[in-house]
Amino acid sequence: MKLTCLQENLAKGISIVGRAVSTRAVLPVLSNILLATEEGRLKLAATDLSTSITCWIGAKVEEDGEITIPARLLSDFVSTLPSAQIQMELVTRTKSLHLKCAQFEADIHGIDAQDFPLIPSDVDDHKIGIPPSVLRQMIEQVTLAAAPADEGRLVLTGTLAEFRESELTMVAADGFRLSLRKAQLEEAVPEPLYVIIPARALRELARVSVEEEEPVEIIVTPNRNQVLFRLSNIEIISQLIEGKFPDYNQIIPTSYGTRVLINTHDLMRAVRIAVLFSRDVANIVRLEIIPGPDEEAGRLIVESAAEVGQNVGELEATVEGEQMEIAFNGRYMIDMLNVIGTEQVILEATNPSRPGILKPVGDDNLVYVIMPMHIKK
Amino acid sequence: MPSTGVAPMTRRHILHLDFDAFFASVEEILDPSLKGKPIIVGAPPERRGVVASASYSARAFGVRSAMPTAQALRLCPQAIILPPRHKIYGEYSARMMAILSEYTPLVEPLSLDEAFLDVTGCKARWGSPEELAHQLQERLAAELGLTASIGLASNKLVAKIASGLEKPRGFVVVPHGREAEFLAPLPAEKLWGVGEVTAGSLHEMGISTIGQLAELPAAQLEARFGRRGRDLHRQARGIDDSPVVVEREEKSLSRETTFAQDVGDPQVLRKKLLVLSESVARQLRRRGLRGRTVKLKLRYSDFKTLTRQVTMGTPTDLEQVIFDQAARLLDKAWDRATQVRLIGVGVTKFDTEESQLSLFEGAGDGRIEKLRRLSQSVDRIRQKYGDEAIRRG
Numbered sequence: 043m044k045l046t047c048l049q050e051n052l053a054k055g056i057s058i059v060g061r062a063v064s065t066r067a068v069l070p071v072l073s074n075i076l077l078a079t080e081e082g083r084l085k086l087a088a089t090d091l092s093t094s095i096t097c098w099i100g101a102k103v104e105e106d107g108e109i110t111i112p113a114r115l116l117s118d119f120v121s122t123l124p125s126a127q128i129q130m131e132l133v134t135r136t137k138s139l140h141l142k143c144a145q146f147e148a149d150i151h152g153i154d155a156q157d158f159p160l161i162p163s164d165v166d167d168h169k170i171g172i173p174p175s176v177l178r179q180m181i182e183q184v185t186l187a188a189a190p191a192d193e194g195r196l197v198l199t200g201t202l203a204e205f206r207e208s209e210l211t212m213v214a215a216d217g218f219r220l221s222l223r224k225a226q227l228e229e230a231v232p233e234p235l236y237v238i239i240p241a242r243a244l245r246e247l248a249r250v251s252v253e254e255e256e257p258v259e260i261i262v263t264p265n266r267n268q269v270l271f272r273l274s275n276i277e278i279i280s281q282l283i284e285g286k287f288p289d290y291n292q293i294i295p296t297s298y299g300t301r302v303l304i305n306t307h308d309l310m311r312a313v314r315i316a317v318l319f320s321r322d323v324a325n326i327v328r329l330e331i332i333p334g335p336d337e338e339a340g341r342l343i344v345e346s347a348a349e350v351g352q353n354v355g356e357l358e359a360t361v362e363g364e365q366m367e368i369a370f371n372g373r374y375m376i377d378m379l380n381v382i383g384t385e386q387v388i389l390e391a392t393n394p395s396r397p398g399i400l401k402p403v404g405d406d407n408l409v410y411v412i413m414p415m416h417i418k419k
Numbered sequence: 420m421p422s423t424g425v426a427p428m429t430r431r432h433i434l435h436l437d438f439d440a441f442f443a444s445v446e447e448i449l450d451p452s453l454k455g456k457p458i459i460v461g462a463p464p465e466r467r468g469v470v471a472s473a474s475y476s477a478r479a480f481g482v483r484s485a486m487p488t489a490q491a492l493r494l495c496p497q498a499i500i501l502p503p504r505h506k507i508y509g510e511y512s513a514r515m516m517a518i519l520s521e522y523t524p525l526v527e528p529l530s531l532d533e534a535f536l537d538v539t540g541c542k543a544r545w546g547s548p549e550e551l552a553h554q555l556q557e558r559l560a561a562e563l564g565l566t567a568s569i570g571l572a573s574n575k576l577v578a579k580i581a582s583g584l585e586k587p588r589g590f591v592v593v594p595h596g597r598e599a600e601f602l603a604p605l606p607a608e609k610l611w612g613v614g615e616v617t618a619g620s621l622h623e624m625g626i627s628t629i630g631q632l633a634e635l636p637a638a639q640l641e642a643r644f645g646r647r648g649r650d651l652h653r654q655a656r657g658i659d660d661s662p663v664v665v666e667r668e669e670k671s672l673s674r675e676t677t678f679a680q681d682v683g684d685p686q687v688l689r690k691k692l693l694v695l696s697e698s699v700a701r702q703l704r705r706r707g708l709r710g711r712t713v714k715l716k717l718r719y720s721d722f723k724t725l726t727r728q729v730t731m732g733t734p735t736d737l738e739q740v741i742f743d744q745a746a747r748l749l750d751k752a753w754d755r756a757t758q759v760r761l762i763g764v765g766v767t768k769f770d771t772e773e774s775q776l777s778l779f780e781g782a783g784d785g786r787i788e789k790l791r792r793l794s795q796s797v798d799r800i801r802q803k804y805g806d807e808a809i810r811r812g
Contacts, residue, residue, distance in 0.1 A: 189732075192747070215778060216732065217732065217733075217777050217778055217779055218732060218775050218776075218777065218778055219778065220778060288779055293778055293779070322768075324711065324768070324774075324775065330645040330646055332642065332645050341645075343644075343645050343646075343647075354647070356616075365645075367645070367646060371775060395776060397778060411778065413775065413776045413777060413778045414776055415774065415775050415776065416774050416775075416776055
């Protein structure tokens with residue numbers, strides 16, 4: 043292998059695939075990044091066996107070849123190099139990669155590319171197209187409700203993706219909150235498709251697709267155990283999570299007793315303040331919804347109390363329905379308000395121990411369901 | 420659980436004691452030449468300090484707590500500024516609390532220089548509540564050299580307001596049944612929880628005294644201030660059921676073991692972890708507590724100690740859950756090369772009052788429900804036949 047590429051391109055490629063490198067690798071080769079020439083370009087790939095990221099960068103290839111190099115050293119080395127041309131040559135005898143950039147030269151010992159797990163790439167089933175900006179926003183708005191990777195039931199660490207006709211619905215739920223977002227696909231799918239994708243893979247997808255302009259292609263392997271996201275020069279392949287996702291339609295309330303329409307920013311500030319006081323008591327924030335003489339003159343009182351002290355915030359709001367007291371985990375509210383994306387939000391509640399709803403005003407595609415906290419009277 | 424004063428059903432005698440100009444008075448004791456002079460304890464004006472405490476002769480010039488020191492000096496240029504010595508004030512405070520606890524175990528410290536006492540049952544030994552209050556004032560003056568003001572009433576709210584009325588060396592008694600009458604002429608701001616904002620809203624409603632507030636219908640206050648409105652209505656009428664709370668609640672529960680010989684075998688550590696988790700879980704269930712955070716403590720043969728913790732979405736009192744989390748922490752924290760001398764498991768962040776409800780209502784958590792039923796059965800067997808009656812296979 044012998045080639046020349048630009049330091050900026052290589053550094054960027056490494057940072058894209060680097061996140062898939064195993065932090066606690068079972069095999070030494072999984073701590074490495076694969077470098078291989080492919081059709082006149084340089085292919086970089088990394089995998090932790092659950093998620094794999096591949097990326098192609100421009101290069102002037104003089105001689106084909108492949109090798110794997112420790113990710114950490116390669117990444118730190120390349121990102122520190124000056125912005126100039128990098129010459130790379132594989133020394134087959136010592137299995138090391140010789141790199142030369144401006145006045146710097148280095149040899150990095152690698153592991154044979156044969157030992158690197160095969161990342162399937164020529165998956166060719168039905169392609170589903172979606173604009174990258176829409177996909178990114180969906181991921182941001184939905185994955186926040188997924189359970190942390192090392193906690194809870196496996197299906198809940200994933201995000202349900204339902205492709206039906208020309209609509210994609212993504213749902214995540216960790217048992218205390220649920221988020222659901224719908225979006226239109228470029229064209230209808232021939233038959234409905236339901237898969238559970240690890241939230242982590244989706245977050246990586248959102249991260250690497252920032253500069254993408256072409257629609258992202260989504261392909262589910264025929265045996266339904268992997269999903270491939272294809273961008274112009276990047277591919278992410280993730281294992282799918284097996285199991286049955288809870289029936290979200292049963293969880294989302296269809297009616298309400300009290301409905302509050304309020305400025306997103308004001309509510310966010312009030313909840314942030316309340317959480318400062320309730321950090322040590324599970325972030326509990328009490329909301330008191332008070333209807334006014336007419337709907338526009340209602341109020342929402344946001345308060346919290348703990349050993350450190352207490353606080354009260356009083357906000358103007360449009361209130362429809364009954365007076366109500368309800369408590370939520372303030373962190374959950376902040377997570378949601380952060381990405382809700384509209385100037386005003388709607389909060390709906392039925393009673394203090396039934397799920398509440400938080401949703402943007404003027405956008406029917408996004409719904410958050412949030413389970414209250416029990417408060418002792 | 421905290422031990423509390425007498426149930427509010429019976430007629431209570433609650434005493435609120437507050438030292439007069441505490442920091443400044445301690446400084447006078449330590450340097451008698453300062454006695455009677457205007458003293459300000461606080462950071463100097465060039466460091467943008469504020470007044471932490473001012474002696475009464477400084478207060479005569481209008482100096483008040485929390486005022487910028489620079490402003491205080493303009494009001495009283497001859498004032499002597501002393502830097503705060505919190506360690507010494509803490510010692511005096513501890514001596515005061517020790518004296519108070521000789522009279523009743525029901526002492527609730529509110530800050531360094533004030534406390535509530537529930538003296539309801541003290542008559543046989545210490546005389547009437549009034550006599551007891553006088554004794555306290557005298558003893559604190561004789562033994563610490565400090566003067567205190569006392570309010571005596573049927574509840575904490577009224578006692579605290581009473582102690583502040585006739586400072587220094589004040590002693591204000593509010594007889595049972597006269598609470599509302601006592602509060603009526605006082606400004607509404609005297610009530611707990613009536614800050615500037617609420618006071619502003621009250622003024623808009625034409626309310627300035629507690630008496631006026633007491634006359635408003637509860638419903639009107641509730642419509643304006645919500646749940647707080649109900650509290651305001653009660654407070655304005657001198658009603659307060661809150662007990663004198665003595666102990667802080669238990670904050671954590673843990674068990675640890677030091678090995679007779681240092682251990683490097685992961686199986687031995689896991690086994691011990693399981694035994695400790697069981698013991699912690701049993702204590703939790705016995706006390707009706709559930710914790711959200713599981714802690715692991717490891718001490719290596721070189722005495723280096725580390726703790727790791729993980730916080731879960733749902734609080735637990737189950738050994739299996741505690742053990743799973745602790746074992747996971749052990750896997751992450753322990754390098755396997757170092758010998759372990761001590762291992763411990765703890766649970767903190769108790770949820771006694773508030774708990775997060777589940778979206779799936781236990782539907783998905785069948786395993787947890789089964790574990791809970793199992794643990795309860797085991798607890799019952801052990802209670803009946805002893806700890807050794809049933810064990811893990």
